[in-house]
Amino acid sequence: xxxxxxxxxxxxxxxxxxxxxxxxxxxxxxxxxxxxxxxxxxxxxxxxxxxxxxxxxxxxxxxxxxxxxxxxxxxxxxxxxxxxxxxxxxxxxxxxxxxxxxxxxxxxxxxxxxxxxxxxxxxxxxxxxxxxxxxxxxxxxxxxxxxxxxxxxxxxxx
Amino acid sequence: xxxxxxxxxxxxxxxxxxxxxxxxxxxxxxxxxxxxxxxxxxxxxxxxxxxxxxxxxxxxxxxxxxxxxxxxxxxxxxxxxxxxxxxxxxxxxxxxxxxxxxxxxxxxxxxxxxxxxxxxxxxxxxxxxxxxxxxxxxxxxxxxxxxxxxxxxxxxxxxxxxxxxxxxxxxxxxxxxxxxxxxxxxxxxxxxxxxxxxxxxxxxxxxxxxxxxxxxxxxxxxxxxxxxxxxxxxxxxxxxxxxxxxxxxxxxxxxxxxxxxxxxxxxxxxxxxxxxxxxxxxxxxxxxxxxxxxxxxxxxxxxxxxxxxxxxxxxxxxxxxxxxxxxxxxxxxxxxxxxxxxxxxxxxxxxxxxxxxxxxxxxxxxxxxxxxxxxxxxxxxxxxxxxxxxxxxxxxxxxxxxxxxxxxxxxxxxxxxxxxxxxxxxxxxxxxxxxxxxxxxxxxxxxxxxxxxxxxxxxxxxxxxxxxxxxxxxxxxxxxxxxxxxxxxxxxxxxxxxxxxxxxxxxxxxxxxxxxxxxxxxxxxxxxxxxxxxxxxxxxxxxxxxxxxxxxxxxxxxxxxxxxxxxxxxxxxxxxxxxxxxxxxxxxxxxxxxxxxxxxxxxxxxxxxxxxxxxxxxxxxxxxxxxxxxxxxxxxxxxxxxxxxxxxxxxxxxxxxxxxxxxxxxxxxxxxxxxxxxxxxxxxxxxxxxxxxxxxxxxxxxxxxxxxxxxxxxxxxxxxxxxxxxxxxxxxxxxxxxxxxxxxxxxxxxxxxxxxxxxxxxxxxxxxxxxxxxxx
Numbered sequence: 001x002x003x004x005x006x007x008x009x010x011x012x013x014x015x016x017x018x019x020x021x022x023x024x025x026x027x028x029x030x031x032x033x034x035x036x037x038x039x040x041x042x043x044x045x046x047x048x049x050x051x052x053x054x055x056x057x058x059x060x061x062x063x064x065x066x067x068x069x070x071x072x073x074x075x076x077x078x079x080x081x082x083x084x085x086x087x088x089x090x091x092x093x094x095x096x097x098x099x100x101x102x103x104x105x106x107x108x109x110x111x112x113x114x115x116x117x118x119x120x121x122x123x124x125x126x127x128x129x130x131x132x133x134x135x136x137x138x139x140x141x142x143x144x145x146x147x148x149x150x151x152x153x154x155x156x157x158x
Numbered sequence: 159x160x161x162x163x164x165x166x167x168x169x170x171x172x173x174x175x176x177x178x179x180x181x182x183x184x185x186x187x188x189x190x191x192x193x194x195x196x197x198x199x200x201x202x203x204x205x206x207x208x209x210x211x212x213x214x215x216x217x218x219x220x221x222x223x224x225x226x227x228x229x230x231x232x233x234x235x236x237x238x239x240x241x242x243x244x245x246x247x248x249x250x251x252x253x254x255x256x257x258x259x260x261x262x263x264x265x266x267x268x269x270x271x272x273x274x275x276x277x278x279x280x281x282x283x284x285x286x287x288x289x290x291x292x293x294x295x296x297x298x299x300x301x302x303x304x305x306x307x308x309x310x311x312x313x314x315x316x317x318x319x320x321x322x323x324x325x326x327x328x329x330x331x332x333x334x335x336x337x338x339x340x341x342x343x344x345x346x347x348x349x350x351x352x353x354x355x356x357x358x359x360x361x362x363x364x365x366x367x368x369x370x371x372x373x374x375x376x377x378x379x380x381x382x383x384x385x386x387x388x389x390x391x392x393x394x395x396x397x398x399x400x401x402x403x404x405x406x407x408x409x410x411x412x413x414x415x416x417x418x419x420x421x422x423x424x425x426x427x428x429x430x431x432x433x434x435x436x437x438x439x440x441x442x443x444x445x446x447x448x449x450x451x452x453x454x455x456x457x458x459x460x461x462x463x464x465x466x467x468x469x470x471x472x473x474x475x476x477x478x479x480x481x482x483x484x485x486x487x488x489x490x491x492x493x494x495x496x497x498x499x500x501x502x503x504x505x506x507x508x509x510x511x512x513x514x515x516x517x518x519x520x521x522x523x524x525x526x527x528x529x530x531x532x533x534x535x536x537x538x539x540x541x542x543x544x545x546x547x548x549x550x551x552x553x554x555x556x557x558x559x560x561x562x563x564x565x566x567x568x569x570x571x572x573x574x575x576x577x578x579x580x581x582x583x584x585x586x587x588x589x590x591x592x593x594x595x596x597x598x599x600x601x602x603x604x605x606x607x608x609x610x611x612x613x614x615x616x617x618x619x620x621x622x623x624x625x626x627x628x629x630x631x632x633x634x635x636x637x638x639x640x641x642x643x644x645x646x647x648x649x650x651x652x653x654x655x656x657x658x659x660x661x662x663x664x665x666x667x668x669x670x671x672x673x674x675x676x677x678x679x680x681x682x683x684x685x686x687x688x689x690x691x692x693x694x695x696x697x698x699x700x701x702x703x704x705x706x707x708x709x710x711x712x713x714x715x716x717x718x719x720x721x722x723x724x725x726x727x728x729x730x731x732x733x734x735x736x737x738x739x740x741x742x743x744x745x746x747x748x749x750x751x752x753x754x755x756x757x758x759x760x761x762x763x764x765x766x767x768x769x770x771x772x773x774x775x776x777x778x779x780x781x782x783x784x785x786x787x788x789x790x791x792x793x794x795x796x797x798x799x800x801x802x803x804x805x806x807x808x809x810x811x812x813x814x815x816x817x818x819x820x821x822x823x824x825x826x827x828x829x830x831x832x833x834x835x836x837x838x839x840x841x842x843x844x845x846x847x848x849x850x851x852x853x854x855x856x857x858x859x860x861x862x863x864x865x866x867x868x869x870x871x872x873x874x875x876x877x878x879x880x881x882x883x884x885x886x887x888x889x890x891x892x893x894x895x896x897x898x899x900x901x902x903x904x905x906x907x908x909x910x911x912x913x914x915x916x917x918x919x920x921x922x923x924x925x926x927x928x929x930x931x932x933x934x
Binding site: 078 | 174819
């Protein structure tokens with residue numbers, strides 16, 4: 001078994017202090033300790049991208065990090081994208097373009113795209129495709145996701 | 159008349175919960191006192207189990223129970239076949255946990271139940287199993303020699319044979335001007351939904367009721383089987399699917415875990431969760447597609463098809479699973495496709511090997527047979543120097559020949575009848591939309607270091623009465639509002655939106671009044687499920703009938719109240735009108751209030767509801783064409799798709815946004831399966847592709863622009879909506895169209911594709927082999 005550590009994280013603007021086992025992944029911590037189940041696990045080995053979240057503004061795979069590595073960090077998960085009932089332009093674009101079917105990979109795509117658009121607010125289609133090439137979707141065939149991100153890029157200017 | 163909802167590209171209402179992270183998938187469910195299970199799986203392909211020692215694992219604090227087959231005792235039934243029960247297959251069913259022997263890598267051996275998933279996995283590491291290795295057999299031909307027997311007690315690896323005989327193929331072959339024989343092979347690959355399998359079972363000790371979450375696809379049938387296993391009445395089980403992260407054939411079938419987890423919960427009296435990891439998924443959930451076909455074709459010299467003769471071999475893996483012989487048998491069933499082929503003879507062999515068991519993957523048997531047939535047609539066209547389009551046109555079944563009976567092609571069922579269609583028209587439309595004539599001069603041309611090829615494939619895809627019925631219940635409530643309860647379930651397709659569209663039109667109410675509930679055995683007592691593109695054909699039709707029935711009831715009550723006959727009234731957008739008048743005579747809110755407060759208005763009943771079942775033992779057939787323009791780099795073997803198009807006549811399109819989404823998504827899966835994905839076995843029967851690093855799924859940079867053209871030229875006469883199913887058409891022709899395109903591209907090098915996948919290494923190897931042969 002493994003030792004326990006107290007960590008403090010800010011998730012979606014809210015601060016949490018928890019005692020965690022050293023071996024607990026960040027994804028399991030978010031899902032099981034904080035009940036933020038919007039972050040999904042599709043492969044648990046860092047390929048599918050379903051567990052993508054933002055750690056200090058950067059897109060990371062939460063399945064491949066330990067919770068203790070996030071001590072002191074600021075995290076953003078899919079639950080933190082909308083402002084109340086108002087969807088983030090990316091979320092709205094995903095619905096408009098039918099960029100999701102089963103919805104399981106969607107949180108990872110949203111978070112990857114969110115980080116990408118912060119860095120590259122006016123991307124080309126090729127850039128969008130490259131940006132999301134580390135996320136797997138089995139339903140949509142990606143084309144509507146690319147369209148949705150381009151649509152959101154037209155709206156997000158920040 | 160209000161504008162119909164059917165046919166409108168309405169955005170999905172279910173999206174909101176998914177894009178805000180509020181969906182509820184199996185692993186999101188937490189119950190008080192819940193335990194976590196993990197499965198010990200065989201690392202060997204074929205071995206005798208000498209001993210299993212769980213003592214050390216049991217001693218780990220937090221480990222609650224570890225069990226093997228012995229602990230299940232007399233209850234231990236094998237996982238039964240659900241369909242395609244070809245005689246002989248019943249001897250090869252999978253036990254819930256390995257009995258004396260393991261037969262594939264990934265076979266469940268023991269179950270650990272612990273206070274957390276982490277602890278359960280610790281315990282897996284501490285279980286000691288002593289194996290005595292046996293030689294393994296992985297490939298068809300080797301298995302058919304019976305030198306290594308996977309199930310010794312049966313004395314053979316040939317589990318079953320199914321034969322089809324239509325017309326007189328032998329005679330047709332004798333008389334033919336032209337015959338050709340080829341062997342084709344489709345490789346082993348599978349669905350890989352992004353959410354792995356998983357379930358939570360909660361046995362209520364007091365009520366002796368079991369609630370299981372995460373079940374899907376075939377809730378009612380699965381409940382019946384599990385109830386019988388647990389020796390509980392069926393109504394004591396509640397199967398609930400929640401949100402599901404994709405199906406594609408693989409999910410929702412019964413696997414050993416679907417017995418083991420409820421069994422553990424019942425034994426322990428506590429909720430038990432099991433979530434499969436990806437490695438387990440790749441080695442334990444159904445594999446698919448691995449079928450070899452020796453195909454012979456006979457024709458007149460003008461290209462008129464006379465006969466097909468085939469021997470089909472399915473690599474079933476170590477155990478026959480729920481689908482029975484479906485994959486190879488279904489390959490045989492639709493091998494003649496959309497063509498007039500009067501003589502057809504086929505022998506299907508179900509062969510047992512030391513691989514993972516076989517089940518369906520989106521368009522099972524259809525993808526495979528389309529590749530075999532369409533590839534052979536292109537070879538024949540080249541031999542006879544006939545244009546491949548003309549060859550197809552010449553042999554397509556004509557609209558006036560519909561319905562067209564192919565004959566008995568499936569074991570234990572009705573003859574295969576193509577219900578309706580205008581096949582030539584869809585071909586013409588496809589060629590025009592693709593700009594085929596303009597691209598054709600590029601055929602085989604070498605430009606900028608790459609060979610160009612344009613390939614096409616014609617497909618038909620059956621669905622509908624694969625299982626006999628579906629049900630729906632529609633209730634008008636206060637508000638007024640309408641609730642729809644469906645016997646079918648949803649694996650991500652968007653039924654909550656599409657079904658609301660169907661109900662709104664049939665009932666005559668605004669769509670936003672309607673809530674759609676599904677995926678719970680308590681909602682509608684009988685049903686089958688969502689698979690093989692049948693959701694809208696069967697469930698949608700049941701809903702249409704139920705909504706029409708309720709409308710009739712409503713108009714009768716309104717008529718009594720208004721002093722009019724029901725035929726004089728109409729219901730539109732939630733208001734009752736006297737026909738021919740503009741002002742509403744009664745609104746539904748008022749009608750609901752009348753019935754709620756007194757049963758005198760509705761034959762002694764307070765509720766306004768109607769249940770209907772749609773029954774059918776017939777199949778609808780969507781059809782269409784795939785077209786691909788590829789460029790192949792002879793140095794790397796890399797196939798780049800420059801243009802791809804799917805044209806499909808779905809009979810009637812309920813929501814074009816969703817239907818196009820299905821077509822494009824399926825096409826990308828098919829392209830991935832054709833170019834990238836393969837389940838590869840290595841030495842000692844080890845599955846080498848157990849991560850997404852080894853099993854390569856297509857990503858956003860692998861995907862070409864895909865154009866989807868949805869046709870509604872010929873509605874199906876077999877259901878009230880005219881729909882033909884739209885979930886798989888985008889998949890069926892991918893292997894065939896790409897293989898034809900690559901063959902044209904490399905025709906100057908003498909390469910003819912007969913085997914999938916078309917991964918760079920394989921394509922490059924073919925080029926090299928042909929170059930070496932030609933140099934000799």
